[in-house]
Amino acid sequence: MRFLIAFVAIIGYASAGAILSHLAYGVNPGDAQAAAIDATVAAQDTARAINEGHARAAEAVVQHNTEAVRQAAEASREIHETAYWNGVAATQNAVAAAQSHSAAVSGAAAAVRAAHLASPLVTAPYGIAAPYGIAAPYTAYGAYGVAPYGLGVHAW
Structure with missing residues (x-):
């Protein structure tokens, strides 16, 4: 400009x-x-x-x-x-x-189930299931670890 x-x-x-x-x-x-x-x-x-x-x-x-x-x-x-x-x-x-x-x-739950099914289990005295609701097979309370009142081995 x-x-x-x-x-x-x-x-x-x-x-x-x-x-x-x-x-x-x-x-x-x-x-x-x-x-x-x-x-x-x-x-x-x-x-x-x-x-x-x-x-x-x-x-x-x-x-x-x-x-x-x-x-x-x-x-x-x-x-x-x-x-x-x-x-x-x-x-x-x-x-x-x-x-x-x-x-x-x-896997941990399967391992616990397998351990419970494979290990020898003991039933508590006086017809009470062992801790955690697990009983031994062929106990005085019935075959396959079934305790009175539905206590025993659980299939979870």
Whole structure:
């Protein structure tokens, strides 16, 4: 914009000089008209070039901003995708841990059942079942360790 103002000032100075020189030297009116046309065309070309430069600069800014927005959106998408898959992995790990604990408890219960069925059991005196409701097989209270009132070996 400063260049345009300076250019117009120079053209004005040159025009004033041309007008004054006509008075002093007596220039041909055709030459003065041609000089005015040349100055007008030069000013229009300069203004057009400045406007084209502004348009190119504005286009470059728009392209730069568009690229910056695209990169920010891509980075955000990658962050959210990573967070999503980390959540999926954490959920799968929690399910696997719960299944491992369930299997461990089931294994421990099976081991306890097997130990109770395989070990020699003793019935407490006076018709009371041994601790934990387990009685020995073939006791005085019946076959297979069944004690009175449903006390005895449980199938759990």
